[in-house]
Amino acid sequence: MKGGLTRRVLVASGLLAVIIAIGFAVLLTSVAVDSRLQRHARRSEEVLVVANRLERSIVDMETGQRGFLLTGSADFLQPWQSARAAFPADSATLRRLVANVSPQQVARARWIEQAGTSYLRDYSIPLVEAARRDRAAVNTLAATEEGKRRVDAIRSQFDRLLAAEDTMAADRQRLAAVADSRAVAGAVAGLAGSVALIALFAGYLATRIVQPVRRVAGMACRLAGGDLGARVQEGGTGEIAALQHGFNSMASALQDNRQELVASRTRIVAAADRERRRIERDLHDGIQQRLVSLVLELRAVEADTPPEAPQFREQLADIAQGLGEAQDELRELSRGIHPAILSEGGLGPALKALARRSPVPVELDVEVPDRLSEQVEVAAYFIVSEALANTVKHARASVAWVKARVEDTRLHLSVRDDGVGGAQVGHGSGLIGLRDRVQALDGTLAVISSPGDGTTLTAELPTVDR
Ligand SMILES: Nc1ncnc2c1ncn2[C@@H]1O[C@H](COP(=O)(O)OP(=O)(O)OP(=O)(O)O)[C@@H](O)[C@H]1O
Ligand SMILES: [Mg+2]
Numbered sequence: 001m002k003g004g005l006t007r008r009v010l011v012a013s014g015l016l017a018v019i020i021a022i023g024f025a026v027l028l029t030s031v032a033v034d035s036r037l038q039r040h041a042r043r044s045e046e047v048l049v050v051a052n053r054l055e056r057s058i059v060d061m062e063t064g065q066r067g068f069l070l071t072g073s074a075d076f077l078q079p080w081q082s083a084r085a086a087f088p089a090d091s092a093t094l095r096r097l098v099a100n101v102s103p104q105q106v107a108r109a110r111w112i113e114q115a116g117t118s119y120l121r122d123y124s125i126p127l128v129e130a131a132r133r134d135r136a137a138v139n140t141l142a143a144t145e146e147g148k149r150r151v152d153a154i155r156s157q158f159d160r161l162l163a164a165e166d167t168m169a170a171d172r173q174r175l176a177a178v179a180d181s182r183a184v185a186g187a188v189a190g191l192a193g194s195v196a197l198i199a200l201f202a203g204y205l206a207t208r209i210v211q212p213v214r215r216v217a218g219m220a221c222r223l224a225g226g227d228l229g230a231r232v233q234e235g236g237t238g239e240i241a242a243l244q245h246g247f248n249s250m251a252s253a254l255q256d257n258r259q260e261l262v263a264s265r266t267r268i269v270a271a272a273d274r275e276r277r278r279i280e281r282d283l284h285d286g287i288q289q290r291l292v293s294l295v296l297e298l299r300a301v302e303a304d305t306p307p308e309a310p311q312f313r314e315q316l317a318d319i320a321q322g323l324g325e326a327q328d329e330l331r332e333l334s335r336g337i338h339p340a341i342l343s344e345g346g347l348g349p350a351l352k353a354l355a356r357r358s359p360v361p362v363e364l365d366v367e368v369p370d371r372l373s374e375q376v377e378v379a380a381y382f383i384v385s386e387a388l389a390n391t392v393k394h395a396r397a398s399v400a401w402v403k404a405r406v407e408d409t410r411l412h413l414s415v416r417d418d419g420v421g422g423a424q425v426g427h428g429s430g431l432i433g434l435r436d437r438v439q440a441l442d443g444t445l446a447v448i449s450s451p452g453d454g455t456t457l458t459a460e461l462p463t464v465d466r
Contacts, residue, residue, distance in 0.1 A: 023190020030183030395419025
């Protein structure tokens with residue numbers, strides 16, 4: 001299925017994954033930048049501490065040495081000694097700390113190390129040794145001037161080194177701020193993109209999948225309820241299009257089958273009615289007429305019989321009466337097969353004849369056009385006929401009401417009695433036959449019959465030929 005839903009769902013999920021991955025990548029990069037900057041900041045702090053310690057060592061050496069030169073007291077040499085001992089290790093640490101930072105800082109650290117070493121080796125140690133030997137021989141003023149110059153030079157190098165560290169710290173702060181704002185922007189963009197895509201995707205799912213499936217489900221309910229004209233609008237995507245098309249094909253097939261079924265049932269009922277009418281005509285025109293002429297002939301023979309043969313005359317009269325009764329029975333029989341009065345006079349007179357012949361009194365209320373289609377007249381006649389026959393047979397009723405009306409394009413029939421009730425379709429062949437007949441005409445039939453409450457049979461038939 002080209003362009004199926006599965007592919008679209010996969011594409012949307014992939015897109016979502018890419019947006020989320022980009023958002024996380026931006027965040028991770030910023031975190032990495034942050035931790036690098038923090039490492040540098042820690043190193044900077046260490047540089048600050050070591051540089052300050054070194055500077056203090058230089059100052060301690062200078063003041064200790066000067067105090068000793070001026071006073072000759074060995075107490076002043078104590079800080080000089082400790083600063084001298086600590087200097088090599090601290091200057092090496094400083095050089096290591098700035099090793100990978102910048103060539104200028106490395107050069108400054110190296111300069112400080114060399115200048116400090118030279119201060120000790122070339123100036124301070126020889127001066128202290130000389131003063132120890134003979135303090136008076138040492139030109140104190142010139143020596144302290146020289147010491148001050150050297151220390152000032154070293155201290156200004158310390159200032160430059162620390163100022164450079166400050167500048168780098170400021171740069172780092174700026175970089176951190178940029179990385180932070182980039183992380184926030186990345187996170188916001190990722191979040192907004194994800195939310196927008198999820199909203200779009202949810203909307204797509206709702207309009208392209210959920211709603212069409214719901215519509216198909218609604219139509220399936222209508223179909224199950226008997227509305228075979230229920231169809232869904234096609235035009236969905238992928239599998240939904242297949243579902244809509246499948247549903248419509250299924251509904252069309254069902255509708256066609258039902259139409260064929262109704263048509264064939266109608267044809268069967270019409271064929272049976274035609275056959276009944278033919279039999280009724282054959283009986284009427286053939287055997288009934290033959291019986292009539294036989295009775296007439298018998299009456300003539302009876303009239304010609306001499307009065308001396310009364311017994312023979314009586315026998316002839318009995319035969320004529322028997323023939324007359326057979327004629328009546330035959331007429332009754334042919335009426336049950338197909339009432340001639342229906343073909344000749346229409347539904348109104350036929351129903352009147354039915355009511356007249358019923359052993360249970362019938363109140364008639366019939367307002368129908370003179371003629372309806374033959375199928376409808378026959379069906380209506382047999383409905384009333386079977387309902388009245390049931391009233392007589394089963395209802396123990398005192399009266400029955402028959403009502404027939406045509407409203408719009410439908411014939412409404414009802415037959416009601418005040419009998420014992422309890423009628424059930426399917427307990428005999430009469431009511432079932434009626435239902436088949438009514439359904440063949442696309443009509444409806446209902447029987448309401450609670451025990452003790454009489455029975456009402458209603459039927460509706462379309463009067464327009466389909
Ligand atoms: N008006 C009625 N009052 C009471 N019971 C009825 C009435 N009409 C039908 N019934 C009950 O419903 C059953 C079904 O009626 P239905 O006409 O289908 O069959 P039937 O009359 O028994 O037989 P058939 O019509 O085939 O001669 C009847 O057997 C009867 O028990
Ligand atoms: Mg019956």
